[in-house]
Amino acid sequence: MWRCALPPLLRYPTVDELGTRAAALVARRPRDARLRRIGTSRAGTPLWLLSVGHGTRQALVVAGPHANEPVGGATALRLAERVLAEPRLADGADTTWNLLLCLDPDGLRRNEGWLSGPYTLGHYFRNFFRPGFLEQPEWLPDGAEAAALPETRALLGVQDELKPFFQCSLHGVDVGGGFVELTRDLPGLAQRVAHTATRLGIPRELGPYDTLYWPGLGPAVYRIPPPSRGDLAAAITEAAVESTWFHPHRHGTVTAVIEAPMWGVAGVEDGSPPADPDETLRAVSRTLRHDAGLLELILARVRPGLGDWPDAARLLAPVDDYLLVCPGLADAWDPDVHDRGRPLPALRTAHLAALRIAGRRLALRTAGLLHQLVRGAGGDPADALPDLDRVIDEWCADYRDGCQARWIPVARQVEYQSRVVLATFELAAAHAREASRSGERDWCPETAVPMPLE
Numbered sequence: 018m019w020r021c022a023l024p025p026l027l028r029y030p031t032v033d034e035l036g037t038r039a040a041a042l043v044a045r046r047p048r049d050a051r052l053r054r055i056g057t058s059r060a061g062t063p064l065w066l067l068s069v070g071h072g073t074r075q076a077l078v079v080a081g082p083h084a085n086e087p088v089g090g091a092t093a094l095r096l097a098e099r100v101l102a103e104p105r106l107a108d109g110a111d112t113t114w115n116l117l118l119c120l121d122p123d124g125l126r127r128n129e130g131w132l133s134g135p136y137t138l139g140h141y142f143r144n145f146f147r148p149g150f151l152e153q154p155e156w157l158p159d160g161a162e163a164a165a166l167p168e169t170r171a172l173l174g175v176q177d178e179l180k181p182f183f184q185c186s187l188h189g190v191d192v193g194g195g196f197v198e199l200t201r202d203l204p205g206l207a208q209r210v211a212h213t214a215t216r217l218g219i220p221r222e223l224g225p226y227d228t229l230y231w232p233g234l235g236p237a238v239y240r241i242p243p244p245s246r247g248d249l250a251a252a253i254t255e256a257a258v259e260s261t262w263f264h265p266h267r268h269g270t271v272t273a274v275i276e277a278p279m280w281g282v283a284g285v286e287d288g289s290p291p292a293d294p295d296e297t298l299r300a301v302s303r304t305l306r307h308d309a310g311l312l313e314l315i316l317a318r319v320r321p322g323l324g325d326w327p328d329a330a331r332l333l334a335p336v337d338d339y340l341l342v343c344p345g346l347a348d349a350w351d352p353d354v355h356d357r358g359r360p361l362p363a364l365r366t367a368h369l370a371a372l373r374i375a376g377r378r379l380a381l382r383t384a385g386l387l388h389q390l391v392r393g394a395g396g397d398p399a400d401a402l403p404d405l406d407r408v409i410d411e412w413c414a415d416y417r418d419g420c421q422a423r424w425i426p427v428a429r430q431v432e433y434q435s436r437v438v439l440a441t442f443e444l445a446a447a448h449a450r451e452a453s454r455s456g457e458r459d460w461c462p463e464t465a466v467p468m469p470l471e
């Protein structure tokens with residue numbers, strides 16, 4: 018049985034701890050592991066790539082693309098230990114594993130107020146940070162050539178250097194369940210995800226808000242649509258813009274986005290037909306409009322008093338993003354709004370649970386960011402703190418008591434995510450071998466599927 022050389026994972030590692038632990042691993046196994054800097058963040062933090070094995074084929078794992086999702090860094094370290102302990106996963110599979118320890122270290126540092134606990138919903142949301150959409154390094158809203166963030170350019174450079182046959186982006190779901198998104202189908206993955214989730218007590222998300230309009234490839238496994246251009250609201254809510262997920266597609270890469278939950282909700286895996294979906298949708302839409310309106314009023318009180326506080330712009334950008342998309346989402350989900358654009362797909366109880374969670378998530382993230390704004394700026398904006406504390410406590414109680422959200426220990430989150438990564442890798446490797454033997458051209462670099470630009 019494989020034994021991890023890392024200490025027990027009772028909490029998430031910080032940016033500095035990720036680098037320190039990776040360096041210690043390389044010092045222990047210098048022939049099999051290497052650590053190199055592939056770039057530097059906007060604030061001057063090194064972007065570390067840990068490589069394990071000596072195979073000719075390349076696997077790329079990207080941790081920390083979203084600042085508030087720290088599970089990926091711990092998973093990357095766990096994967097490195099696992100690959101070193103089991104040669105069949107590296108040299109035995111003719112594969113080198115390349116693990117980017119954190120794509121957005123500056124954003125992760127801003128979350129260090131909650132990383133070590135206590136792991137309560139209120140503590141998490143009051144210290145939550147995720148940059149505005151245009152500052153998230155996986156997105157390429159203007160295409161790869163126009164990528165401006167140094168973190169994005171570093172990742173694009175590694176993708177073009179390695180031309181990986183398999184890429185994995187490690188994400189976290191704050192409240193909900195686990196699921197996987199793929200750029201290419203890997204038959205059999207849904208069964209493996211189900212087995213792992215059952216063994217570890219992780220709910221699978223059978224109707225995520227993120228994939229509402231995406232094709233399903235099996236329970237809790239979804240096909241990422243080809244990238245397209247759209248307005249900012251569509252880009253934020255649908256995640257179908259050009260991205261680093263699709264950038265290496267022309268090299269024959271299959272990309273897997275693996276989501277692991279922090280607080281699990283059993284309702285997101287309820288595949289039964291809902292009793293009254295329209296009434297539930299009305300309630301979700303009504304609640305989202307009410308919450309967004311309340312937050313707009315608080316923001317109007319807070320914004321004039323922020324003055325020249327240097328951090329205000331970084332915190333206001335995601336606030337403005339969230340409040341931008343709330344009205345459109347409320348209309349899109351409301352059965353009484355006749356001009357909703359695309360009709361909703363057939364909904365199961367799991368979809369309705371996910372939409373309820375998503376609406377509340379937008380409100381709580383916005384409230385948490387506003388809470389940090391008024392704490393940091395002081396002065397007149399501090400008058401809004403009691404109102405923000407009240408709504409944060411009330412909305413967290415709805416997650417805890419209404420949705421039955423339950424904390425999943427960090428070690429279990431990491432074990433789930435790492436097992437799903439390995440299952441996905443094994444299927445991708447098998448598919449690539451079969452494609453090579455059969456001459457299947459879909460997986461050959463020279464027959465890339467073009468990415469639509471319009």
